[in-house]
Amino acid sequence: MRERIERLTQNLSQTIVGKAEAIRLVLVALISGGHALLEDVPGVGKTLLAKSLARSIDGKFQRLQCTPDLLPSDVTGTNIWNPRSGEFEFLPGPVFANVLLTDEINRATPRTQSALLEVMEERQVTVDGTSRPVPSPFFVIATQNPVEYQGTFPLPEAQMDRFALSLTLGYPSEQEELQMLQRLQSGVSVNELQPCLSLEDIQELRRLCSAVKVEPSLQQYILNLVRATREDEEITLGVSPRGTVALQRAAQALAFLDDRDYVIPDDVKFLAPYVLSHRIIPARGQRGRAIVDRLLYSISIP
Numbered sequence: 001m002r003e004r005i006e007r008l009t010q011n012l013s014q015t016i017v018g019k020a021e022a023i024r025l026v027l028v029a030l031i032s033g034g035h036a037l038l039e040d041v042p043g044v045g046k047t048l049l050a051k052s053l054a055r056s057i058d059g060k061f062q063r064l065q066c067t068p069d070l071l072p073s074d075v076t077g078t079n080i081w082n083p084r085s086g087e088f089e090f091l092p093g094p095v096f097a098n099v100l101l102t103d104e105i106n107r108a109t110p111r112t113q114s115a116l117l118e119v120m121e122e123r124q125v126t127v128d129g130t131s132r133p134v135p136s137p138f139f140v141i142a143t144q145n146p147v148e149y150q151g152t153f154p155l156p157e158a159q160m161d162r163f164a165l166s167l168t169l170g171y172p173s174e175q176e177e178l179q180m181l182q183r184l185q186s187g188v189s190v191n192e193l194q195p196c197l198s199l200e201d202i203q204e205l206r207r208l209c210s211a212v213k214v215e216p217s218l219q220q221y222i223l224n225l226v227r228a229t230r231e232d233e234e235i236t237l238g239v240s241p242r243g244t245v246a247l248q249r250a251a252q253a254l255a256f257l258d259d260r261d262y263v264i265p266d267d268v269k270f271l272a273p274y275v276l277s278h279r280i281i282p283a284r285g286q287r288g289r290a291i292v293d294r295l296l297y298s299i300s301i302p
Contacts, residue, residue, distance in 0.1 A: 007196040011056045014188040016049055018176035025167050031205045032253035034164020035140040044169045050101045050141040051190050058195035059098030066108035072115035076125045095119045098135050102142040106152045113159055120162040137202045164246045166278035212252035213262040217302035222247050228295045229280050237281035247275045265301045
């Protein structure tokens with residue numbers, strides 16, 4: 001599987017310039033069985049990264065462009081009347097896919113955002129009392145504009161908690177932006193990317209990832225870090241048990257990407273800001289990332 005992971009990374013590098021760490025983090029979310037949230041200003045490549053990954057996986061891809069007039073039924077699907085058969089038929093929504101790109105998720109209203117809660121956690125959709133499973137594997141890549149931008153609705157805590165990792169891309173360096181311009185003439189476009197992994201490969205990657213060893217001392221370290229967010233005076237809402245599980249699974253995935261069958265403390269330290277920061281509500285307008293960094297320095301490492 002190591003060769004296949006390298007092929008996937010190389011495939012993404014054909015369209016994404018200078019974002020090796022972002023690619024790595026998205027792959028961590030993918031093979032750990034979670035979902036990824038890309039938060040940044042418009043135009044830095046969030047959608048390009050999501051589309052490139054989707055095309056690199058040989059599965060069904062759907063894109064959901066969020067707008068204020070989007071309805072929950074536009075996400076999950078709805079029952080429509082068929083006059084020929086004389087009964088209602090279910091018309092699946094875009095969530096019935098292997099990779100769902102939810103673009104500008106915070107431009108949808110809270111009612112529509114809540115339509116993703118069940119499917120992101122339970123991998124099923126309930127419409128008119130009937131539950132239907134979505135294809136497996138199911139992976140959501142959501143992009144989000146900063147909340148200061150006009151026309152945005154901040155995601156509720158329950159929605160943020162569904163994302164395994166939250167990351168930003170940032171502006172490229174001068175050299176990377178020059179390389180991006182040069183690729184416009186000779187590079188590979190996202191529509192030309194070819195799949196390099198199958199759905200069976202993704203399932204096998206997830207199975208192998210879940211077998212990566214985590215020593216009890218490291219599990220206690222994860223627990224100490226999470227519980228510290230619930231007891232800190234500068235945090236209004238701490239990390240949920242779902243976040244505890246997500247941090248261990250993400251650490252297993254990172255170790256797997258680094259060709260190890262065991263987790264080390266550096267895996268947890270590196271991933272903690274990406275897994276925990278968006279799950280806490282800081283007090284007095286502080287930044288979640290700064291608080292998590294402070295907690296990492298205050299808790300002893302096994």
